[in-house]
Amino acid sequence: MKNFLKILSVDEYSITPKYLQLVNSILLAIEKGEIEEGDVMPSINDLSYALDISRNTIERFYNELKKSGIMRTVPGKGAFIQKTDFDRPLKLLLLFNKLSTHKKIIYDAFVTTIGKSAAIDFYVYNNDFDLFKKIITEKVKLDYDKIIVVPYFIENEDESIDVIKLIPREKLVIMDKPVPQITGKYISVFEDFENDIFNALISLLEPLKKYDQLKIVFPSGTYYSNGILAGFKRFCAEHSFDYEVIQSLESQNIEIKTAYITVVEDDLVHMIQAAKVQELEIGKDVGIISYNETAIKQVILNGITTISTDFNLLGAKTAELILQNDCKKVPVPFTVYHRPSL
Template identity: 50%
Template structure:
């Protein structure tokens, strides 16, 4: 029997589900002619023991490949490769800076839109430029497409040098265009400065009820400073008093103020201070939260959000992958008004 343990491996640093890693490894083995038609696959029990994973993972792997026609089974005899004449799936290296609720929305939409037409290896680089660079240098040559959400908390000016080393026919940027990245590549991007300006402009009648606007912009964060530029442009154009704070813990909440929170942690802290000080939403302060998540429509009868369409981002990025597109597509930005304003 062929030694499948030289072909089937689990990368614990990847966030790609184990069953999907095994599916991808089998498909790659077929593509590289390491696996042939009629080859007998290891039993579910043997492979689960050899790779130290659950039997359910191996079962899901084989059943997924059965649905796509790659694997067949014979009761009492096990699983074998039944078809090697397949459309070659696009191999995608997907790099996100962090995990969050809205990043999961992006990933789910991206993976669903690609379906079986692509295999995804998914890594999180924790907004660290050095780790981002390490992953790219080690892995990019193995993939047909490299899809990146490029948000960093360090060495931001070096990002373009590393990204420019990726062949442009492979490169797709999601969420943000990186200054200095040259050539003809695909992108689905946010226009941060204009997005927040336009969203606040839509909220202007409600914002006028407050004496001033305060945006909470954390230090050493991955958030683009273009968000601040858009906020400041809005406040100056409409003569709004404003403030920029980095940490709510060193601030006392002021009545007649609209607070704009970028992070979930700061939103929680805002609500905590609101309750501690006995302030009333709308009457004393207003809250606008950046990026829609499902829970925000329930918190305190609803938190007003200004948000990128994350599902659109994932679906359009998948379309760019499958169509070998070099288009640059702007992501829609939505305003959802609720009881917090």
Template identity: 50%
Template sequence: MKNYLKIIEINEYSKTPKYLQIFDSILNAIKTSEIDVNDVLPSINYLSESLEVGRNTIERAYLGLKKFGVVDSVPGKGYFVSNAEFEQPFKILLLFNKLSDHKKIIYDAFTAKLGHDVSIDFYVYNNNFSQFRKILENKPDRYNKVVIIPHFFNEHDKAYALINSLPKEKLVLVDKLIPEISGDFCTVYEDFENDISYALEELKVRLSNYHTIKIIFPSKSYYSTKILTGFTDFCLKYAFNYEVLSDLKSETFVPGTAYINLREDHLVELVEKIVNNELKIGSEIGVISYNETPIKKLILSGITTISTNFAMMGEAAANMVLDNLKGHLAIPFKVTARNSL
């Protein structure tokens, strides 16, 4: 009797629904002849108890296999493999560094553009190289494309070397262009240095109401230091006083200062401290926030944002996957001026 508990893989770290993981495991085992035509699949009750998942999860996977045309069922006897001749679905391994509002925009646009005929295994590695390596281990061969948002808190050199070892015809990088990655591969990215410089140029008239610009750039973060290059180039070009802050713990708020924040939690802290200091946002203190999200239209009658078009980024990445394109595509930055500046 075949050991289905070794054949069927469920990864608790994967964001892919468990029924799809079971579906994919059985389909892959049929393709590799680990499971043969006429083999009887384990009962729904047995797999439910053994894998510690709900009966409806197993039933959903089996019904999916039946609809796909590789499994049939006999009342009272259960499910069995009826066909081993099939074209396996186009499969994508999708790795995000974290979950956030703008990452959700990328994900939604990416998956909507791909449609329903593509199978996606989705993981979040929390900016951690060890998790990233574990997820990638022995997996790329199973996928048509490996799509990665490559931001890491630690061990950048090891992470880039691992990415560089992937088959370039399968590799799609999203959000960041990494010089260390060589070869003919696909990337849809932000041009961090030029993006912020062009954005601040567009806001130059509003910024002229302030004498100092400060950017909150967290230490030991995954943010590109090219953001700082573009920021300082702009400030030097137009003779603004400027400062780079790692946090707001010891910040003294002085009228005539504009702040650029990158992280959402820093935006909350920044607004709270300005209000507590009884300073007026939009006149005495300016606020610019990275990454447009719907809530920023409403906070304090509107927060000025500088942001990549994340929906365009997700769609462009999907187009490159669907059309098997290669090359590097920079996604344009967008400035949304509101009352906070």
């Protein structure tokens, strides 16, 4: 019997479910000629014990192989590889900076659009440069068709760009945040932060005119793009608004006749609580604009005004360009939802 323990591997750092990692290992082994038709698979119990992985996970792994036609089972004889002549799926390495509601929307749209055309190894580096560097330097040597990076870093931004440059341009895909320092021909689907907030505020110009000044709450040490501040300041300068950039609302009273833009959810909550304590009417005495659309913002306080990218489109468009192998750089525009908070 072939030694499948040398073929099958699971990376504990990967977010990809273990059963899919095992499927991907089989596909890679078939591609390399390490597995042939007629090879006998270990029993579920034996493989579960040998890999120290739950029996349920091995069952899901085997069910995926059977659904794809790669493996068949014969009662009383076991499981066999029956098919090795299939179209090779794309091999993708997907790196997210963190998990969040919006990242899940991007991920789901990406995976749905890619469908069965790709095997995805999914990692989350938690805005940690050292972990990001470790993953890239180890994985860039492997035979991935595309390496998709969501590049947000609180520190070591210059060093992180040097790490991204290790990825061959024909394999590189930048998602969500542009990296203009990296030149050449590669896929990029991104938020154009400066122009997006500028144009969003232009569309809200009439309701903003009832406020004397604008303030944006932009915490220090955030990974949000400084392009947001550049677009905000440009709008205020061109339309003669007094403005202020503040790092936190915690030590400040909410000022009347002021519209506030919050990019972090905690600041939105603090803004609402502070306005309530000061007995200020939101949408009249003070205005609120929040970054990124969520379902709850549609209903609290009869609706919070938001400016938000289309996260579904971002994920789907990235997958679309990968399937077409079309090395374009495509901005995904913001959508403005004007509601009673402004």
